[in-house]
Amino acid sequence: MADGTQVQVHSVTEDTELHCWYDRESQAQSVYVELGLSDGILLASYNGIVGSGMPASVYHGIDRRWSIPPLTADGANKLLAEIAPLAQRVLDGSDVEWDGRNHVGRILTDDAQAAYDAISELCEAIEPEDDAVLQVWSMDTIGEGWTAEEAGITAATTDEELKQIEVRLTEEFRDGMGFSAVVIDGLDDYLRELRDDLAAQAAENEDDEDEDED
Known part of the structure; x- marks a missing residue:
């Protein structure tokens, strides 16, 4: 023993x-x-x-x-x-x-x-819908989810600000779905892509303006 x-x-x-x-x-x-x-x-x-x-x-x-x-x-x-x-x-x-x-x-x-x-x-005996269970979602399931405007993202949004936005959106999603706790896998990458797309578009527009001036 x-x-x-x-x-x-x-x-x-x-x-x-x-x-x-x-x-x-x-x-x-x-x-x-x-x-x-x-x-x-x-x-x-x-x-x-x-x-x-x-x-x-x-x-x-x-x-x-x-x-x-x-x-x-x-x-x-x-x-x-x-x-x-x-x-x-x-x-x-x-x-x-x-x-x-x-x-x-x-x-x-x-x-x-x-x-x-x-x-x-x-x-x-633990059921998947129990309040004690962390509800796991992914951006593949949610789809587009939020536009950059809805998320409050601009081309100048910093990485730290993206983390804060991720927390806010996760909390809003949790409350809207009535969960006690939730995690959204891929949300950080999705928000970063929104920011990077805006930054790339802004850079392209700036290049076009420079060409027009020339």
Whole structure:
């Protein structure tokens, strides 16, 4: 059995912390709750590996994972708090053993297995429309979204101002759709393209004026 290992909950601090969408990928990274059988760390995170790969510690059952939707900070922390006493029961009835080739995590008691199954049920019960779930949209889905004029963008808009505009538009979209939290992937690139197109057009017009003067 685990030698007195205690659960250590690592809290989520930002609403978008569990969201990651890598460039050129068709969807966001999967999200999970993880319990380390050797160190007792209980956390929520996204999978940093593209595709179906996993760390060796997960493959060998030392770190146990349960899939969840991307949650807001409050939603994730409430879930972790609910899981914590169950996770302690898992730790109390589990151990990391040498199987002759690798160290592997094993659940050794019926109570630990029951707690493990209860964690699975909690994670599987989260519905996509729950307020705790971060709503993920992309500009590919939204389409044009906003014109430069609607967004308040000009050829002279700075990168810092674009970040502020991105925050404002995301908040407006969130409130308009009735979500508690939302992220719009690709919005930053979309706004930058609007600004750059205006800047290129302004430069072209300036060149035309110079030619007319000559």
